[in-house]
Amino acid sequence: MSQPKSNRAPVGSVQCENTTLNLLKANDFVAKAIRDRLAPHDILVLNICSSPGSGKTTLLQETGRRLKDTLKMGVLVGDPETERDAIRIREAGIDCLQIVTGGMCHIEAQMVLQGLDHFNYEGLDVLFIENVGNLVCPAAFDLGEDYRVTLISSTEGDDKPKKYPRMFLTSELMLVSKADLLPYVPFSVEAVTQDAKDINPDLEVIAISSLNGAGMNEWCKWLEQKVAEKKKAGIEA
Amino acid sequence: MHEISLVRNIFSTLEHEFPERMDKVRGIYLTVGLLTNLHPLLMQSAFDAVLLDEPRYNKTSLHVKVLPIKIKCAACGAETEVQQYKFICAECKTPGNQVIQGEEMLITQVEFEDTE
Numbered sequence: 001m002s003q004p005k006s007n008r009a010p011v012g013s014v015q016c017e018n019t020t021l022n023l024l025k026a027n028d029f030v031a032k033a034i035r036d037r038l039a040p041h042d043i044l045v046l047n048i049c050s051s052p053g054s055g056k057t058t059l060l061q062e063t064g065r066r067l068k069d070t071l072k073m074g075v076l077v078g079d080p081e082t083e084r085d086a087i088r089i090r091e092a093g094i095d096c097l098q099i100v101t102g103g104m105c106h107i108e109a110q111m112v113l114q115g116l117d118h119f120n121y122e123g124l125d126v127l128f129i130e131n132v133g134n135l136v137c138p139a140a141f142d143l144g145e146d147y148r149v150t151l152i153s154s155t156e157g158d159d160k161p162k163k164y165p166r167m168f169l170t171s172e173l174m175l176v177s178k179a180d181l182l183p184y185v186p187f188s189v190e191a192v193t194q195d196a197k198d199i200n201p202d203l204e205v206i207a208i209s210s211l212n213g214a215g216m217n218e219w220c221k222w223l224e225q226k227v228a229e230k231k232k233a234g235i236e237a
Numbered sequence: 238m239h240e241i242s243l244v245r246n247i248f249s250t251l252e253h254e255f256p257e258r259m260d261k262v263r264g265i266y267l268t269v270g271l272l273t274n275l276h277p278l279l280m281q282s283a284f285d286a287v288l289l290d291e292p293r294y295n296k297t298s299l300h301v302k303v304l305p306i307k308i309k310c311a312a313c314g315a316e317t318e319v320q321q322y323k324f325i326c327a328e329c330k331t332p333g334n335q336v337i338q339g340e341e342m343l344i345t346q347v348e349f350e351d352t353e
């Protein structure tokens with residue numbers, strides 16, 4: 001172990017420096033570099049967050065199947081160890097690069113920026129970043145995205161917004177996933193929506209099922225609208 | 238969760254800011270908002286763990302101050318200290334998400350041993 005604190009007390013006189021150094025400054029700086037790099041391309045960037053297993057990869061596969069003729073999509077997927085998600089996403093016809101996070105609990109902007117060096121994003125309409133399954137840490141790391149989309153599945157309980165407020169505070173869209181299972185689990189879409197809106201009144205909510213297709217049209221419309229807005233803003237700029 | 242990488246981040250930020258004085262660092266003061274989910278005790282253990290790898294900082298101690306969450310009401314302008322993550326104005330009961338305090342993750346003060 002390290003020395004007890006009493007032994008670490010400063011000896012002699014001490015000089016104090018007051019600072020306002022932000023611990024996430026380095027990450028925010030890199031997030032800006034990502035925005036600058038992607039700006040000329042008008043690509044909508046979405047940071048997809050959730051607990052492990054809430055259905056992020058399945059949603060991306062299904063979105064790929066539905067929209068691959070209308071939108072050009074790419075995915076950067078953060079996976080602590082394996083390349084399984086990347087393989088699943090490629091099988092759905094979407095170009096995908098795995099970001100190896102080496103056991104990290106979140107993706108940092110630096111990893112995305114490095115990922116862009118190895119990924120052909122030219123001509124993309126949407127770039128999804130599938131974050132590491134975790135509702136705590138990813139909330140603090142800006143990845144240069146336009147919007148943060150958070151999934152909460154019907155099987156994980158409707159208390160998540162109250163437990164992980166920052167994630168819902170910093171998201172623009174909450175997808176209640178696995179809606180096909182709602183009849184079998186004690187989960188109230190109304191209650192979870194209310195809790196989430198107590199934290200973030202501007203949050204949009206869509207209940208979806210990648211399995212039976214419920215809500216998928218609404219999600220696809222949301223996506224197409226955001227892509228259109230992004231392109232319009234690009235033309236006006 | 239990522240306390241260890243944050244502590245490393247603290248040292249690299251300071252190494253960048255005070256390259257000549259790092260062997261004199263004795264105290265690091267952090268101010269973190271409640272929304273960061275950073276727990277002072279966990280930060281302390283992470284700090285101790287990092288020192289095992291970085292014995293040159295053995296004489297340095299960490300001090301963490303936690304700030305509560307505050308929001309400013311878009312309707313009436315009142316400031317409310319958020320209790321139990323209820324983001325509602327205490328004055329007029331309007332829900333709001335305009336956080337004015339609680340997301341901080343700042344190094345507010347650094348103490349250096351004075352050798353003069």
Ligand SMILES: Nc1nc2c(ncn2[C@@H]2O[C@H](COP(=O)(O)OP(=O)(O)O)[C@@H](O)[C@H]2O)c(=O)[nH]1
Nearest residue numbers: 052053054055056057058059178180209210211
């Ligand atoms: N019933 C049901 N299961 C789903 C749905 N979406 C995903 N799953 C299942 O949930 C598990 C985890 O999904 P995955 O997409 O890998 O989650 P991720 O960890 O968030 O990427 C898999 O077994 C999926 O088949 C859905 O809409 N309904």
Ligand SMILES: [Mg+2]
Nearest residue numbers: 056057085130
């Ligand atoms: Mg996945």
Ligand SMILES: [Zn+2]
Nearest residue numbers: 310313326329
């Ligand atoms: Zn008010």
